[in-house]
Amino acid sequence: MTPEQLQKLSGLYHAALELEPLQREAFLQKHCLDDEDLRRELSQLLAANEEAGTFLIKPAINLNREIGPKQPDASLIGRTFDHYRIVSHLGTGGMGEVYLAMDEKLGRKIALKLLPAEFANDQERLRRFVTEAKSASATAHPNIVTIHDIGEAEGIHYIAQEFVEGETLRSRIEQGPIPPPEALNIARQTANALAAAHDAGIVHRDIKPENIMLRHDGFVKLLDFGLAGMNPTEAMSGDLSNSPTLPKNTAPGVIMGTVNYMSPEQTRGQKLDFRSDQWSLGVVLYEMLVGERPFQGESMPDIFVAILERQPVPLAELMDDAPAQLQQVLDKLLAKNREQRYQSSAQLADELKRFHHRLELDAERESGQVSESATLFLKQPVQAAKSGATEPPVISQPAHTAVAPISSIQPATGELAAVTRLSRSTIALVVFLLVAVIAVVLWFLIQQKAPATVPPTITESLPERSFHYWLTVQRMRDGKPDRAEFPSSGRDFYESGWRFRFNFASPQSGHLYLINEGPTENGVSYWLLFPMPSVNEASAKIEANQTMTSNWFQFTKDAGDEKIWVIWSAETIRELEALKADVLTPQAQGEFRNPQQRDTVRRLLDSLNQSKSEAREDRRNMKTAVSGRGDTLIHLVELKHH
Amino acid sequence: MEEGITKLLLQWSDGDRTALDRLLPLVYDELRRLAQSYLRRHRQNLSLQPTLLVHEAYLKLVNQEEVNWNNRAQFFGLSAKIMRDLLVDHARRAHAAKRGGDNYSLSLSEADRIGQSPNLDLLALNEAMEELAKFKPRHCQIVEMRFFGGLTIEETAEALAISHATVERDWNFARTWLYRHLKSISDSEQN
Numbered sequence: 001m002t003p004e005q006l007q008k009l010s011g012l013y014h015a016a017l018e019l020e021p022l023q024r025e026a027f028l029q030k031h032c033l034d035d036e037d038l039r040r041e042l043s044q045l046l047a048a049n050e051e052a053g054t055f056l057i058k059p060a061i062n063l064n065r066e067i068g069p070k071q072p073d074a075s076l077i078g079r080t081f082d083h084y085r086i087v088s089h090l091g092t093g094g095m096g097e098v099y100l101a102m103d104e105k106l107g108r109k110i111a112l113k114l115l116p117a118e119f120a121n122d123q124e125r126l127r128r129f130v131t132e133a134k135s136a137s138a139t140a141h142p143n144i145v146t147i148h149d150i151g152e153a154e155g156i157h158y159i160a161q162e163f164v165e166g167e168t169l170r171s172r173i174e175q176g177p178i179p180p181p182e183a184l185n186i187a188r189q190t191a192n193a194l195a196a197a198h199d200a201g202i203v204h205r206d207i208k209p210e211n212i213m214l215r216h217d218g219f220v221k222l223l224d225f226g227l228a229g230m231n232p233t234e235a236m237s238g239d240l241s242n243s244p245t246l247p248k249n250t251a252p253g254v255i256m257g258t259v260n261y262m263s264p265e266q267t268r269g270q271k272l273d274f275r276s277d278q279w280s281l282g283v284v285l286y287e288m289l290v291g292e293r294p295f296q297g298e299s300m301p302d303i304f305v306a307i308l309e310r311q312p313v314p315l316a317e318l319m320d321d322a323p324a325q326l327q328q329v330l331d332k333l334l335a336k337n338r339e340q341r342y343q344s345s346a347q348l349a350d351e352l353k354r355f356h357h358r359l360e361l362d363a364e365r366e367s368g369q370v371s372e373s374a375t376l377f378l379k380q381p382v383q384a385a386k387s388g389a390t391e392p393p394v395i396s397q398p399a400h401t402a403v404a405p406i407s408s409i410q411p412a413t414g415e416l417a418a419v420t421r422l423s424r425s426t427i428a429l430v431v432f433l434l435v436a437v438i439a440v441v442l443w444f445l446i447q448q449k450a451p452a453t454v455p456p457t458i459t460e461s462l463p464e465r466s467f468h469y470w471l472t473v474q475r476m477r478d479g480k481p482d483r484a485e486f487p488s489s490g491r492d493f494y495e496s497g498w499r500f501r502f503n504f505a506s507p508q509s510g511h512l513y514l515i516n517e518g519p520t521e522n523g524v525s526y527w528l529l530f531p532m533p534s535v536n537e538a539s540a541k542i543e544a545n546q547t548m549t550s551n552w553f554q555f556t557k558d559a560g561d562e563k564i565w566v567i568w569s570a571e572t573i574r575e576l577e578a579l580k581a582d583v584l585t586p587q588a589q590g591e592f593r594n595p596q597q598r599d600t601v602r603r604l605l606d607s608l609n610q611s612k613s614e615a616r617e618d619r620r621n622m623k624t625a626v627s628g629r630g631d632t633l634i635h636l637v638e639l640k641h642h
Numbered sequence: 643m644e645e646g647i648t649k650l651l652l653q654w655s656d657g658d659r660t661a662l663d664r665l666l667p668l669v670y671d672e673l674r675r676l677a678q679s680y681l682r683r684h685r686q687n688l689s690l691q692p693t694l695l696v697h698e699a700y701l702k703l704v705n706q707e708e709v710n711w712n713n714r715a716q717f718f719g720l721s722a723k724i725m726r727d728l729l730v731d732h733a734r735r736a737h738a739a740k741r742g743g744d745n746y747s748l749s750l751s752e753a754d755r756i757g758q759s760p761n762l763d764l765l766a767l768n769e770a771m772e773e774l775a776k777f778k779p780r781h782c783q784i785v786e787m788r789f790f791g792g793l794t795i796e797e798t799a800e801a802l803a804i805s806h807a808t809v810e811r812d813w814n815f816a817r818t819w820l821y822r823h824l825k826s827i828s829d830s831e832q833n
Contacts, residue, residue: 003776003777006777006778007777010778010781010812010815013815013818014811014814014815017814044822045818045819045822048818048819048821048822048825049814049818051821052817052818052821052822055817055820055821056785056788056789056817056820056821059789059790059792060725060726060729060764060789060790060792622710
């Protein structure tokens, strides 16, 4: 096709798409009179429009995943590294492929883990790994896999470790929920391993079912100490990273393998300690008991939300005869605040041991029914603390409006549950996802109630009014301010739970009213955000060049557009002044609660909104200036939040 | 946080084209690292939005206190371009490594395959995009941002300083055109 034809193509394409399919043929005939090429191309494009379906909708990076890592290299079978002869491929471990090998010197089977070549690039990490792995191994704890040797041959780094004949806890869980006595036994042994390691000052950082081996004789062996610390988030690009550890300051966007087991502090990229391992063990224990993870989600941020915000579904809802004490143990292990977990892993191991013994005793006492008590059935499919767009979030706030004055939220901390209050790093990932739409701006002729086509002579004779505004936004985390406040033009994308103040100034004096319009289940609701009793003595009057800073308001759970009407008027607005006393009560908290009040506000906004004004955003200073002619300016600020 | 990158971004925004030349390799390195790290993590069921990579790179590289909305949009646009380079390059190398294999063969006999298949031929797509760019350069950029950069409609609109509606319109045309273009190539190869 010629360039001219191509240029024509898109215009005709869009025009034709607007038409009913039956009309398109005629349209093509008409517009491609003697251009058969164009007609054919266009008709094929229109057909392709339907056919294209989801073409290119799924982002490129997700299409390419099968070409990531190499498959285990069969050619390695039979090869010898130092005195280890590779016999067969066992599986893919947290970091590299694991082979069964013969130790030719000692004549025993070992598991040989070959680390990817990239591993060698970072000597510092390698050294740290060796140190940790060796010291864990040096505890010589029966529940910790012994590392025999760490070495390098032919440029490949390897770990020779005890060969554990058995299955991973992962494959055991896949066969179904594990009866409490057995699950406790596994947890107890894992806790023993952790207690030994923690005593030696080593944190595992990557407790998950894949790292827990169940030997056929009932022994539990914990794998891969030190590997988690090898997570290549900085200089490395190798395939070393099936572990969730997030070093500080590393956004977790690409660390995804096992986020379900991450502790809240881990999702935030904070420094980990032995209590982080306890959390992960709690997740594993829960999963053993009910067969599902306590914190789930469709995507990584969703999982993080679940970890940070949600309480797992209580065992009692998922199992018959769930021992109450088991729930207590889980509650303690899965305490969001690590201060509330066990203050030593030995203590945890002790408690699990006692509890396990008691369960066994109970079982014996009820002998004859032992098998029954050992097989607890799931009551219902797990609806764990799953996070996702389709499910209403756990929320402790009234659902009336998406913006609530802080004063209506008591207490001010703790209760400020927000749907997507994520870790700092996660917030960082999502904050920038969308940018707000600039509001429609109109200006109003209060005297005439004139139609939009007012003759210019009249409008120009009216006085000009103007104001500018900006927001002060405070990010929040765990009900506490997170980092410094920042100025915002209102076009950022905010998180539920965050707070903002509205700042306003004008070269003229006048009367300011801020009305929040928010959707609720029962329709639209209106809230008076300004004037407020606590600011400016409940007066709408603002002096020229006075900067008015509102109360803090908080984005509550309802995601979407938050409308704030700014009304700037030379005179007081009669309708609003009349209602002020009714809505600025401790009970109403600024809400226009009865239908008549709402009608009044709706009509007022509709009538003011006939007018025209102009808004200009000064992006450098994050301020928006609004101007227009007439006595009253109205401007709509739409804040997006989620 | 790279103060240098922030500075370069600001200079570039102020019209200093040479700043871009210095900026590009820095952003490229970071994105490559993030993308590789992601691509190697193959066994997970979770899917990552590439926009997270771009956002992550942005957060790591740019001091947000110093830049504005507009700079961010530019950064995203730049990153999408880099993501395209990275992914196409990745496909090219994988293609070379598997020459003779059928991993990259493209058959469009089933409509869905091209959309869903992990075997979408990025190399062919890349060539088709170059064709598209000859008469619709902006459409091509939109594909770059949406498909390779994973940017939302809104982010794309910002980065290109055009309206949402225009992005949606152009995105529709570009997707359809590319689909048909690839399909006709595929059909002619089969015959």
